[in-house]
Amino acid sequence: MNTSTLENETIRTQVRARYGAIAEQAGTDCGCGPACCAPEAPAAAADCCSATCCDGGPRPESYGEKLGYSAPELAAAPAGADLGLGCGNPLAIASLKPGETVLDLGSGAGFDCFLAARQLAGTGRVIGVDMTAAMIAKARANAAQGGYRNVEFRLGEIEALPVADASIDLIISNCVINLSPEKERVLREAARVLKAGGRLAIADVVATKPLTRAMREKLGAVGACVGGATRLDDLRVMLAAAGFSRVDVAVQESSRALINEWTADGTAGEFVVSALITAVKPALR
Numbered sequence: 023m024n025t026s027t028l029e030n031e032t033i034r035t036q037v038r039a040r041y042g043a044i045a046e047q048a049g050t051d052c053g054c055g056p057a058c059c060a061p062e063a064p065a066a067a068a069d070c071c072s073a074t075c076c077d078g079g080p081r082p083e084s085y086g087e088k089l090g091y092s093a094p095e096l097a098a099a100p101a102g103a104d105l106g107l108g109c110g111n112p113l114a115i116a117s118l119k120p121g122e123t124v125l126d127l128g129s130g131a132g133f134d135c136f137l138a139a140r141q142l143a144g145t146g147r148v149i150g151v152d153m154t155a156a157m158i159a160k161a162r163a164n165a166a167q168g169g170y171r172n173v174e175f176r177l178g179e180i181e182a183l184p185v186a187d188a189s190i191d192l193i194i195s196n197c198v199i200n201l202s203p204e205k206e207r208v209l210r211e212a213a214r215v216l217k218a219g220g221r222l223a224i225a226d227v228v229a230t231k232p233l234t235r236a237m238r239e240k241l242g243a244v245g246a247c248v249g250g251a252t253r254l255d256d257l258r259v260m261l262a263a264a265g266f267s268r269v270d271v272a273v274q275e276s277s278r279a280l281i282n283e284w285t286a287d288g289t290a291g292e293f294v295v296s297a298l299i300t301a302v303k304p305a306l307r
Contacts, residue, residue, distance in 0.1 A: 110225025128198025132161035
């Protein structure tokens, strides 16, 4: 498994600072002028554009659409909820059912929580947990703006979830578990809070070949969802050790071009790729 000389708390501090700054700097409306819709527009700006934004020509595919979200889904979430920080669409593999309780690990500004709430259509409950106070504040403001009464956000670390045992039907997460320096602990916590028969539906990055030492030990690369990526075989071992069965890891080869944009040298996609991961906590016999 990947090893690093970086201390766990050093990693947590850097990740908390990085994503706290993103939450505080993110605007609630990029506007929908020509600059937003131009082909060279940044991904975060393009995500703000609606399907009718570009009167002068076809709208370029947004970052969110490249991850597997539909334009209506992107448009339905409160403004400012989608910060363009994911690496896939976990709800596309979640098989969400009415009345279920959903937990989002590393919920950020609440984007996937709000999409889950829309699918629940007024039933069930959605809980988002994030370690960054600024993200929690932003997510709560977004929930109030959108009138999401069955969504709540809790400040906490995914290695020690502020959630009761066996209380969750479905866990989702989007490009977050790779950021944790204690992934085995995260997965054990996931198993603890899931009901028997509960499910994981996760989008995350995985390493398809060994990362360089520089990648593993550079805080910027860890914070950019590259340096902390787990090898595929190691991930399967971790999930089994945490008690999960029916593990499926679907690698998304097309994501490599997007991942190349995450680091300055443009080579991250040679080492890591997005994957859609599902697993089940076995039912009691």
